[in-house]
Amino acid sequence: MGVLFKKDNITIYNKYYDIASDTDKYQRKVIKGVNWQGKTHATVSDKGLLLADSTLIFIDKLVNYISPKKFAKLTNLERVNYFTFAPGDKVVKGEVDFEVIGIKPYRIADLENEFDEVTDIKSVNIMSGHIEIEGV
Incomplete structure (x- = not known):
């Protein structure tokens, strides 16, 4: 079964090791027609309110x-x-043309400062017809 409500686009930044420069780099790819669901979880404890x-x-x-x-x-x-x-x-909600080249102001930290909805992939679940990604 395919994904329902494909109203969003994302930009994925895949980290890879570049042998020639002996550094980690990021490749940017835009993917159109996805379903992005963001949530805030709240927990009340003896230490107060925790939001994630x-x-x-x-x-x-x-x-x-x-x-x-x-x-x-x-x-x-x-x-x-x-x-x-x-x-x-890293995944950014929306289609962005920000290239991460590792030099200020084009570092991965600058990406997180520039855009509101940036998430780190924590888990990936490959299903028969679609892929589910969980990020924080």
Whole structure:
């Protein structure tokens, strides 16, 4: 079964290791037609009120999605044709053209400061017809 209510777009930033520069880099890919569900959870304890944001993203399976291990083995020329979802990757709600190059003001921290709805992928669940991503 496919994803219902595909009203949102996301921009995924896949982290990968670049052998040539000996640094971690990020590849940006826009995915259209997803279901983004953001929630705030509240817990009352003896220490007071604790708030935590979480995000669920539902995406139909796409032909250019590959597993994180396969993505890590791609060459620079191959990598631009694919994307993956791995814990630690960043997802921004909406279609953004912000390129992370590792130099201020284009670092991953600057991405989080520039946009309101940025989430870190914590878990990925591959279903028969779609992918479910949980982020915080």
